[in-house]
Amino acid sequence: MDSQAFRKHGTEMVEYICKYMETLKDRRVTPSVEPGYLRHLIPSEAPYEPEEWGRIMQDVEDKIMPGVTHWQHPRFHAYFPAGNAYESILGDMLGDGIGCIGFSWAASPACTELETIVLDWLGKAIGLPDHFLALKEGSTGGGVIQTSASECVLVSMLAARAQALKRLMAKHPNSEESHLLCKLIAYCSKEAHSCVEKAAMISFVKLRILEPDENASLRGRILAEAMEEDEQQGLVPFFVSTTLGTTGSCAFDSLEEIGKEIQRFPCIWLHVDAAYAGNSFICPELKPLLKGIEYADSFNTNPNKWLLTNFDCSTLWVRDRIRLTSALVVDPLYLKHCYDDAAIDYRHWGVPLSRRFRSLKLWFVLRSYGISGLQNYIRRHIELAKRFEQHVLKDKRFEICNQVKLGLVCFRLKGNDKLNEKLLSTINESGKLHMVPASVNDKYIIRFCAVAQNASEDDIDYAWETIVDFANELLEKEQHDELSEIINRKKEDTLAKKRSFFVRMVSDPKIYNPAINKAGTPNMSLDVTSPVVGNSRNPIIRTQASTDRNTWISWPLAFLFNSNNDEGGAKSNVSLR
Ligand code: PLP
Secondary structure, X not given: OOHHHHHHHHHHHHHHHHHHHHOHHHOOOOOOOOOOHHHHOOOOXXXXXXXXXXHHHHHHHHHHHHHOOOOOOOOEOOOOOOOOOHXXXXXXXXXXXXXXXXXXXXXXXXXXXXXHHHHHHHHHHHOOOHHHOOOOOOOOOEEEEEOOHHHHHHHXXXXXXXXXXXXXXXXXXXXXXXXXXXXXXXXXXXXXXXXHHHHHHHHOOXXXXXXXXXXXXXXXXXXXXXXXXXXXXXXXXXXXXXXXXXXXXXOEOOHHHHHHHHHHOOOOEEEEEOOOHHHHHHOHHHHHHHOOHHXXXXXXXXXXXXXXXXXXXXXXXXXXXXXXXXXXXXXXXXXXXXXXXXXXXXXXXXOOOOOOOOHHHHXXXXXXXXXXXXHHHHHHHXXXXXXXXXXXXXXXXXXXXXXXXXXXXXXXXXXXXXXXXXXXXXXXXXXXXXXXXXXXXXXXXXXXXXXXXXXXXXXXXXXXXXXXXXXXXXXXXXXXXXXXXXXXXXXXXXXXXXXXXXXXXXXXXXXXXOHXXXXXXXXXXXXXXXXXXXXXXXXXXXXOOOOOOOOEEEOOOHHHHHOOOOOOOOOOOOOOO
């Protein structure tokens, strides 16, 4: 394609995107397809000869779009928002057009420098302490854009691990690093995102998963007690991942309590994962939710969730950039340049070497909306969530299951989990709305998130009316089914009684030997097959299978060890994913 054709097709593509956005509400929010649908529509081999642009675009509409879940659809209330402002799309397009790979300052100075500046802008707007800002006089910290919150948590954990190992090696110079590594233990709440567990698996460290309070918030005391207990067993607490705005119910760990409690642990690194909620702290009235941030070593939020910026744009700030980079630095000659010591090289701040010019889109968004425009957008979503909450509260058949502080409402029909599962699956199957479930306080709940960029009151009212319609139908059916079940059970009971009396007369020893009833149930032995710390009679650490305590340890690679899949090629019991 030459620039003349690019101009033509580029204009057409912008037109296609505009039309897509403007007519989005006429499409089904979720696709009605089955796994493998696309294999039947697209050839199994790439074309040998070039194809016409028009034919490719036709296939987009005919084959790709039917399998797309429309995250920008006004009926999409699942997960969290996926930023997609036009300003961001254009910024990304420019980054793609420039096509530089900014792994070092020299590889593209503007790519590196804009990232540093924009991260300082956003960090200030959020209200992060000065030590997180790269360009603040005397600061040792700074910000970086990563691909995802998962990566932010992983690199923070890797930095914490390196810091802890360095300290331990200084204390025990004759020890093997691997011996010290197996002593490290990280912590998070049961409500933390699963990426913390994944980071621990990759980092090859133990992770203790703690029970939060009734508001799904991890409390300082619970954490400190677990850390003390582990220290007594010879383990070394080195990393705590807290969450501000959990994925399940947008709950907030008690950062201030945690920060104070962990001061006495010398090796600890405190991370704050605020993937969704962190963006909202640009509003002055929401800054109290950030209380305790002064204790943190690192903080991440995803502008690609709730700040109108396209994926990927996960922003991570660290208190001490040397502690981060010293865990990740590798320095081959071909990547060196003459400003190595004077400039930031972001290749040392993360896992990949190559990096896109991602700060451009965030810069476009911040400048086009201004902080005030972004505050209005956040406040609007919160207002809409509160409106939805009011609808739920007015209907006594439903209950609210979280403290609605931001744009997420967790609710359920009063009744059992099955009923709520049924309600959600029928709504989702209808294609009229899309929501996802979560488990809060061990209950199945339905998450309703204000997602669409320009969501309106009408969208919220429509969603609620749709939910009520499905609930009415379901409850009516349940009542009818319950009645028929009672009648059927009565019939069966009478029949069974007649039958069982006859069978018991000939086969049940309890009928003629009352001593059998007194013997009770035989003792069930506790099968602790996983490695334990402490003596084997009183194991203090168990795998997630354990049910007799409210904490779990996720062992590095426990997943592999526990699977039945031996190397001999036994059939995997893990589903395709
Ligand atoms: N942390 C929290 C609190 C989240 O809500 C999510 C995703 O929703 C993640 C981490 C993972 O985000 P990512 O997909 O950017 O890795």
